[in-house]
Amino acid sequence: MRRRLGRECLYVPSCRLGLYVALRHWCAPGGRVLMSPVNDDVILFVVLAAGLRPVQAPLRARDGSIDPAGLPESGWRGLSAVLTTNLYGNPDPAPELRARCDALGIPLIEDAAHAIGSEVAGRPVGAFGDASVFSLSKHVGAQSGGFLALADPGLRTELSRARDALLEPSRLTAELAYALRPYAEAGVRGLRLVRAARAALRLLGREER
Numbered sequence: 001m002r003r004r005l006g007r008e009c010l011y012v013p014s015c016r017l018g019l020y021v022a023l024r025h026w027c028a029p030g031g032r033v034l035m036s037p038v039n040d041d042v043i044l045f046v047v048l049a050a051g052l053r054p055v056q057a058p059l060r061a062r063d064g065s066i067d068p069a070g071l072p073e074s075g076w077r078g079l080s081a082v083l084t085t086n087l088y089g090n091p092d093p094a095p096e097l098r099a100r101c102d103a104l105g106i107p108l109i110e111d112a113a114h115a116i117g118s119e120v121a122g123r124p125v126g127a128f129g130d131a132s133v134f135s136l137s138k139h140v141g142a143q144s145g146g147f148l149a150l151a152d153p154g155l156r157t158e159l160s161r162a163r164d165a166l167l168e169p170s171r172l173t174a175e176l177a178y179a180l181r182p183y184a185e186a187g188v189r190g191l192r193l194v195r196a197a198r199a200a201l202r203l204l205g206r207e208e209r
């Protein structure tokens with residue numbers, strides 16, 4: 001992929017983690033990110049987890065890609081970044097979005113999870129953004145994994161440190177709880193205690209999506 005994209009690539013355990021690292025690097029907390037409303041909801045939650053505010057982009061009726069012409073000038077103002085989707089491998093108009101981002105001085109981040117083999121304007125998807133993220137689990141039977149491709153190779157060390165810091169277990173007990181949780185959940189389901197467990201979590205203020 002480094003050869004194909006002509007970019008430095010950094011392995012990440014998932015496209016989501018690569019996107020989180022990129023958003024945290026390029027966007028100050030509270031920033032507004034223009035993104036498609038038609039996407040896997042995990043991406044919406046990655047943007048929220050990075051402390052950012054998703055802004056829904058208009059879409060082209062023909063193919064569901066982001067429609068830059070459909071966003072009024074006022075909508076571009078105050079954005080911190082633009083995030084593409086390339087839904088089902090169908091590319092977003094990366095050259096237009098790149099030009100817009102350059103004019104505004106904001107980063108373009110490409111989510112190429114679905115688009116490892118897609119091209120737009122004769123270049124591979126992922127070769128336009130300041131950063132682009134790929135998911136290996138969707139393409140090469142790898143089950144998991146992904147990578148973050150960088151326009152600026154000088155950022156490799158800094159971003160690999162950010163990735164490693166995120167992967168460092170904060171506490172052994174927290175890691176253990178995380179590892180055991182699926183078994184505990186299966187037990188609760190097996191014993192038909194789902195409602196009671198939900199009510200208990202709600203009472204404790206620990207309910208999660």
Ligand SMILES: Cc1ncc(COP(=O)(O)O)c(C=O)c1O
Nearest residue numbers: 014015016040042111113135146
């Ligand atoms: C558009 C899109 N981007 C990113 C992801 C996340 O990929 P990963 O499972 O590698 O984190 C998904 C699906 O889960 C997706 O549909």
